Amino acid sequence: MTTISIDNVSRWFGNVVAVNDITMTIGPGVTGLLGPNGAGKSTLINMMAGFLAPSNGSVTLDGEAIWRNEQAYRQIGIVPERESMYDFLTAREFVVANAELHGLPDPQAAAQRALATVEMEYAQDRRIETYSKGMRQRAKMASALVHEPSVLLLDEPFNGMDPRQRLQLMDLLRRMGAAGRTVLFSSHILEEVEQLAHHIEVVVAGRHAASGDFRKIRRLxxxxxxxxxxxxxxxxxxxxxxxxxxxxxxxxxxxxxxxxxxxxxxxxxxxxxxxxxxxxxxxxxxxxxxxxxxxxxxxxxxxxx
Incomplete structure (x- = not known):
């Protein structure tokens, strides 16, 4: 069972404090990360993914620091909010390239499994530049899943998806959480979080505001x-x-x-x-x-x- 621990973490950019002394633990199952725009959600996810170093405190994966730890990427998959893809590639080429970067023994087979998981086989040989926003999201998802990570971090994964695509992704994340994987996703669509997450973490103005089942939080x-x-x-x-x-x-x-x-x-x-x-x-x-x-x-x- 893989766990991410955030201990007294702060992150600042010049004079701007994006995350202020946050402590939380993200364990197996599906966790929703909530907060207004600018609350620090993406900064937290980037630190959990090893893209940013904490200015203070520590972010660890099963006790090991994530920052500058290449081994952590064997267990972490990430779907960032920003669009940063090679549009001249097909989805299959894009996912195969990520499988090769992970050093998988059979990149083609791993890519095929990941694309099937997100139901993108029908468009896998089209260039990404021809994709809708929702299709791009699923291609990023396949790339994040190609090495079968135990931790999945998703920043606004439902953006641009139509209702059918949303339901498919929600079902996939539920199954992953039920299988014991650690899944964290941020979303501004509260209905999706309510239906999907068994646990929520709320960040307001860079500070940790609440943690747990939202019904129990309400009663407190x-x-x-x-x-x-x-x-x-x-x-x-x-x-x-x-x-x-x-x-x-x-x-x-x-x-x-x-x-x-x-x-x-x-x-x-x-x-x-x-x-x-x-x-x-x-x-x-x-x-x-x-x-x-x-x-x-x-x-x-x-x-x-």
């Missing part, structure tokens, strides 16, 4: 009331019974939705009290749905904190 935000949409057989009676309880901060009757909108300041207290008070008053609960427990809500709270 005790300064933010939890919002619920509740439908019942008698919304008015339920509201009257709930309003006096210490776990609720506010209740609104939403006539358009025919439901109650409840702000709960005590997550555990509210989730225990709600079914009990409904039972005691003979009220049936039809819907109890958190309305701010999505990744989008959690990310918004973290960014505006």
């Amino acid at each position: 935000m005790t300064d933010r009331p939890h919002r619920y949409l509740v439908r019942s057989s008698d919304d008015r009676r339920l509201a009257s019974a709930l309003i006096a309880h210490a776990s609720t901060a506010a209740i609104e009757l939403d006539l358009r939705e025919d439901a109650l909108r409840i702000q709960a300041v005590d997550f555990a207290g509210f989730t225990e009290f709600l079914p009990r008070i409904a039972r005691d008053h003979g009220i049936r609960l039809f819907t109890v749905s958190p309305s701010d427990e999505s990744l989008e809500s959690v990310f918004s709270y973290l960014v505006t904190a």
Whole structure:
């Protein structure tokens, strides 16, 4: 099981601090790296890939420094955000060249496997200059996978992909994570991160803002009331019974939705009290749905904190 450890890492460019004293561990499975534009995500990925040296702290792969460590590239595959490809080559030539650079015993066979993995055989003999953005992304992906790395780093890999290509890549990354590989990807499309990542790391203004399952992160935000949409057989009676309880901060009757909108300041207290008070008053609960427990809500709270 391969692990990347980032310990008290900072990186500055002149007077600009891009990453400020970040510590995190990226292990097997799929991890989403989130943050606003300019938060330091690409700088972090470039340090994990060995393209940048930390100004302070250390970035290691299973305990070994990645910077200036050629052996690390036997285990790391990277799909950068920037377009830096040899457009006069075909995808097959491009991936074969990378297989040869890795010193693989059969570069042609390895390239063919990688192109099949990303479903690019149909266009493998066309020049890259004729490719759409999504096809270029898949060619880069094949190049990153050609040596079957245990770690895969992807910077905005879904950019330019159509819906079908996105679903294919998401399925591939899920399978890789389930097989025990360490997969880290950044994305500004929160819905994709929510569907794909079992773990998130959030960076805001160069600092580490949160780590873990986003639902657990939300429940740790005790300064933010939890919002619920509740439908019942008698919304008015339920509201009257709930309003006096210490776990609720506010209740609104939403006539358009025919439901109650409840702000709960005590997550555990509210989730225990709600079914009990409904039972005691003979009220049936039809819907109890958190309305701010999505990744989008959690990310918004973290960014505006």
